Amino acid sequence: MSAAPNPGDIFDVKKVRRLIELMKEHDLSELDLKQADNRVRIRRGGEVVAYSAPAVAVAPSAAQTAAAVPAGGAKESANDSRLLVIKSPMVGTFYRASGPESPPFAKVGDHIAPEKTVCIIEAMKVFNEIPAGVSGQVVAILVENGAPVEFGQPLIKVDPGA
Numbered sequence: 001m002s003a004a005p006n007p008g009d010i011f012d013v014k015k016v017r018r019l020i021e022l023m024k025e026h027d028l029s030e031l032d033l034k035q036a037d038n039r040v041r042i043r044r045g046g047e048v049v050a051y052s053a054p055a056v057a058v059a060p061s062a063a064q065t066a067a068a069v070p071a072g073g074a075k076e077s078a079n080d081s082r083l084l085v086i087k088s089p090m091v092g093t094f095y096r097a098s099g100p101e102s103p104p105f106a107k108v109g110d111h112i113a114p115e116k117t118v119c120i121i122e123a124m125k126v127f128n129e130i131p132a133g134v135s136g137q138v139v140a141i142l143v144e145n146g147a148p149v150e151f152g153q154p155l156i157k158v159d160p161g162a
């Protein structure tokens with residue numbers, strides 16, 4: 001037994017099909033709609049780019065790091081073992097701000113929340129805002145503004161205890 005669709009619901013299949021017809025009719029490549037907390041984005045042509053919250057990995061423990069460091073090499077400090085790493089959820093170009101004159105989304109020393117946008121990654125001419133996915137203090141930005149990034153590449157280090 002399924003519930004009847006809400007007349008104002010933008011996710012109604014008939015409405016989505018009609019939006020696709022309108023996109024074809026007017027030769028639109030992308031349509032992005034919001035209704036309250038709901039959002040639908042429809043794209044035609046090109047490569048499909050899908051992403052969810054950024055991958056967050058815990059940095060290896062000091063013991064694991066020491067084992068990986070060759071003799072005579074510098075060891076990671078014990079403090080770094082508790083840091084979280086925000087990784088790129090896609091291949092693209094990393095941007096710290098929404099525009100050349102805009103302030104960066106996050107800088108070293110900032111306290112961030114999981115929903116806070118920390119950067120933009122441009123992929124296929126689409127600018128994707130990347131949320132932090134974690135709480136804490138930004139301790140390092142690992143990528144230069146405008147640099148290409150790979151899927152899973154470390155972008156930002158965060159200290160969750162700060």
